[in-house]
Each structure stands twice: as C-alpha cells, then as structure tokens.
Amino acid sequence: MRKPVLILIAVLLATALLVISCGQQAPAPAPAPAPAPAPAPAPAAYAWPKYMAMVVSGVGTANNALALAWGAVLENQTDMDVRIVAEDSALVRHKLQKAGVIDITLAEFTSAKDGLEGVNGYETIDGGPFEMTIFWNSNIAPWGLPVKGNSPIKTIFDLKGAKIATLPQSPFIHTGVLSFLAAAGLKETDVTLVPMSNYSSAARAIIEDKVDTFFLSPISSVTHEIAATPGGIRWLPLPTKAENPDAVAGYLSVNPIAFFAPCPSGVESAIGVNMELQPQTYMSGPGADQELLYNVAKWLDEHYNDYKDASPTANLLKIDNFINFVVSNTFVPIAPGVVKYLKEKNLWTAEFEARQQANIVKVKAYNSAYAEALKLASDQKVSVNPANADWVKLWTDYKKQKGLEPFHP
Numbered sequence: 001m002r003k004p005v006l007i008l009i010a011v012l013l014a015t016a017l018l019v020i021s022c023g024q025q026a027p028a029p030a031p032a033p034a035p036a037p038a039p040a041p042a043p044a045a046y047a048w049p050k051y052m053a054m055v056v057s058g059v060g061t062a063n064n065a066l067a068l069a070w071g072a073v074l075e076n077q078t079d080m081d082v083r084i085v086a087e088d089s090a091l092v093r094h095k096l097q098k099a100g101v102i103d104i105t106l107a108e109f110t111s112a113k114d115g116l117e118g119v120n121g122y123e124t125i126d127g128g129p130f131e132m133t134i135f136w137n138s139n140i141a142p143w144g145l146p147v148k149g150n151s152p153i154k155t156i157f158d159l160k161g162a163k164i165a166t167l168p169q170s171p172f173i174h175t176g177v178l179s180f181l182a183a184a185g186l187k188e189t190d191v192t193l194v195p196m197s198n199y200s201s202a203a204r205a206i207i208e209d210k211v212d213t214f215f216l217s218p219i220s221s222v223t224h225e226i227a228a229t230p231g232g233i234r235w236l237p238l239p240t241k242a243e244n245p246d247a248v249a250g251y252l253s254v255n256p257i258a259f260f261a262p263c264p265s266g267v268e269s270a271i272g273v274n275m276e277l278q279p280q281t282y283m284s285g286p287g288a289d290q291e292l293l294y295n296v297a298k299w300l301d302e303h304y305n306d307y308k309d310a311s312p313t314a315n316l317l318k319i320d321n322f323i324n325f326v327v328s329n330t331f332v333p334i335a336p337g338v339v340k341y342l343k344e345k346n347l348w349t350a351e352f353e354a355r356q357q358a359n360i361v362k363v364k365a366y367n368s369a370y371a372e373a374l375k376l377a378s379d380q381k382v383s384v385n386p387a388n389a390d391w392v393k394l395w396t397d398y399k400k401q402k403g404l405e406p407f408h409p
Contacts, residue, residue, distance in 0.1 A: 046295050051081035054282070055096055056106040056138075058088035060200030060222035062313055063106050063138050063280060069311035074299060077306070088198045089169035091121055098130045100287045106138055107283045109257055111172045112332055113407045116366055120171040123395055125374065125384045129366040131286040133335040135293055136300060137326045138282055139313050142263040144238070144275035145180055145213045146206060146223070149231040153212055156184040156236050156247070163192045165202035165214035173199075175255055176215035176276070182250035183238060206233065218266025219313055227267040235263070235273040251276075257409055265313070279325050283332070290337035297341045319347070327352055329409040333359045366404055373398045 056067045064086055071082035085102070087093050090111040097105040107115070114120045118128040145164075147153050153162060159181065167173040181187065194211050196202035200222045205211045207226045213236070216223055227233050238260060239247040251258060261277050263270040284293060301319045308315045327334060327342070333356055334342075342348040373395050377384050382391050 046291070048078040048080040048295070049289070049292060051083055052103050052292065052296070053083045053085065053101075054104040054106075055085040055087050055093050055102045058086045058199050060198075060203070060220060060225075061088075062141065062217060062219040062221065062311075065221050066139060066311050066313050066317075067106070069314050070300070070307040070317060073303070073307040073310060074296070077303065078299075088167060090172050091127065091169060094122060095124075095126050097132065097283055097285045098126065098128075100285050103284065103288060103292065104135055105283045105285075106280060107132075108172050108278050108280045109409070110175055110255060110278065112281070112283065113257060114171055114175075116332070116363060116407055117399075118366075118370055118395055120175065121386045122171070123384070123386050123392060128370045128374075129363065131333075131363055131367055133284050133286075133288070133333045134326060134330055135282040135284045135288075135335050135338060136297060137316065137322045138280040139217075139219065140277065140279050140316055140321065140325050141217045141219055142261075142266060142270065142275050142277050143176055143215060143217050144263070144270065144273060145236045146216055146218075146226075146233040146270075147213050147236065148206060148209075149234055151212060151234075153236065156180055156238065159184050159213075159236075160186055160190045161192075162212040163194050163210070165196045165205050165211040166193045167199065167202060168195050170199075173202075173215050179251045179254040179258065179276070180215070180236075180238070182254045183247040185246075185250060207231075218263055218270035220266075223267055227269060233267075233269055235270050235275065237274045238276065240274055256406070279329075281326060281330075281332075284335045288335060288337075290335065290340075292337070293335045294337035294341050297338045301341070301345070319345075323347060330355070331359055331362075331407040331409055333363060362404075362407070365402065369398060369402045369404060370395075 054067055054071065057063045064084070067084050071084055074080065075082040087096075090107065093105045093107065094111065094115045096102045112132065115122045115127065116129045116132070122128055145156065153159065164177055166177055177193070178188065181191065194205070196205060199220075202211070202214045203216050203220070203222045203226055206214055207229050218235070238251065240260070241248045248260070258276050258278070260274055262272045263275050265271070300317055304318055308318070339348060339356070374384060376398065377391055377394055380394070382388070382394055384391050386392065
C-alpha cells in the first residue's frame, strides 16, 4: 500500500505545481533592440567632363612640357580629354581666359599684375582686369640673359650696342629685357631689339648669331637644346643688392614684384648664377567650373607620385610648393573650388583667408573701374588702344581718381 500512496502524493504535488505556475503571469519579453542606423550613402563619384582646355606657353618652353606631362596622366586616369593649347603670347592667353573659353590659363605673376592693372599692352577692350583667380602653381622658374660661350659680352654692363631678341606679343618677355637694361643703366635706345615670332626661335637665334641674347629660362626645353651645341651658352649674372644696389633698384623700377636668387635648376651653365625667379601659375576665370577645379586640385595632390617624374619640373606641383610659393604670397584670389579643398586638408589658415578677402575686394574694384573707364572712353569718343596716349591717360587718371594702388605680393 505504501508505494501507491507515494505515487499518488507525487502526482498531486506535480498537479499543484502545474496549477500554481499556470496561475502566475509570464514575464513580458525584453524589448527588441533598435535597428542600427543605416550607413550614410557614399558620395557619388565625380563625373569628369568630356574635356578640359588649358592654354600654356609655346612648344619648347618648360611650361608647355609640364602641362603635357601631368595632363597626359590626368587624361589616362580619368578618360577626360585634356586639351593643351600652345600660345606664346601672354596677351592672347589673358584674353582667352577673360572670354571664358578656356578652363585654365598659364600666367606669370608679372603678366597677372599687368593684366589686372591694365598696363603694358593689356589695356584693350577685350583685355584689362577681370575677376581672375589662381588654380595652382606651374613652374617656379628662373629667368636670365644667356649669350654664346665665346661672346665678348661678359656682364650686363657690356650690353650697350647689343642685339637682343624680343617677343612683341609677350609683355612678360619685353619687361624682362627692359628690367635687365635698367639694371645696367641702359635704355631701349642703347640696344637693338630684334622682334621674333616665337620663344623657341628667339632662343635659337643666339646660337645662330642673329642676336646676342634673349630673356630666357634655364629650365626650358629649347634652352637645353641650345646649351648642348658646340661652345654652349653662358649666363650674365644679375648683381646682388650687396654687390650693386643701384643695379637691383634699376631692375625693380621696371618690375617691382621681381625677386632674385642663385639659379637652382635648369642647364648646368646657369646653376648658381644670380637671376630673377618668377612664380608661374595656372589661372582660372570668373565663370570657371569650381567643381572641376576642386577635383583637379584634389587629383594633383593625391596622385602626385603618379606624375612627379613625368617631366623635369613636375615635382614643383607638390601641394607644399603651392602653399609656400603662391598661397602665402599671392595678390590674386585663389579659386573657390581650390579653397574648398585646402580647407578639407586643414591647410587654409586665418591669414590666408584675410589675404583672400583683401585680394577679392581689390580685384573687384579694378574690374569695376575698368568697365567704368571703358564707358567714359566710349562717351568721349576715345579709342581704346594701348597705342592711344589719350586712352592710356584716361585710364591712368581714373585709377588715381578711384584710389587704386598697384598689385604687390
């Protein structure tokens, strides 16, 4: 009897426990975790345009070779047609940029200054100031006067009576020649200026005995060519300020934004010779595609190793050089698309921003004044021509009336 009783008790206890458990409310399930936020959509890849147009100096120049070198790498990596137009005339390049038919234009600091101030041949209806901006630097080029290795001309003070090649279509070249003459205490009438059709032919004219010298860059392709001829070339050193302060003052009286240093690069005969150094830049116009400029600037920085050996001067396009030689010293505003990239890189400083705003104000003031002067000339029936003294006086006086100061780095 004992075993059935025990079984019965066990059954009753199990039943009781089941009843008790059924009578209690089951705990609420834990809330499901909130879904993770969806990741932000990746920015759409930039769609490069079909082509980008650049106008640079003529065949035989270092700037032409540089543009072709990095432009070819950019074209290969983006499938964008990079069109390089060779043009020796800085005036023509300036007008093309102002007209908005070119994306990027080569300009030396001296040419940019002349264009913005409307002087030295830039004071035309389709020339003069406009709201130009800087995209990037090109070469930082030395410039000097070479002569044949056996030339009797030993210094710049021997230039009286010399034949000097010049490019009428390039105020930059002409200013360089006049600057050296002023350093030597000479005038145009003390020498014979020989007009040449292009940069390369002017350089070759030295070894062809057509001229004695020409304002030439030691880094140009054509300079390497003529330096390799029998007898070669040598360079007329510009005296330093310590050696001859009057010579330096004379040079600066013609080109007040020039600076000087021993030549750091180029043909062997030029290395160490004191001469002018001229920052050369890629400019953009007021209607430039800022998204394009942003992406090309980004490409130049991020793909530096892909093109730095593509030409002898391609390493100069490193972003550090752009900051140190151009952004830190420019009197021309930097293109907004490039500013955007520099800000993303944390390279845009308060000092740069202050310089940028001052430059924007000054360029706009010149641009407005020039438009007003052109209207005055039209109303007064004054022909707008750099050869017309009445027009030059009208524009010069109007700048003074508006309180417009010259551009300086």
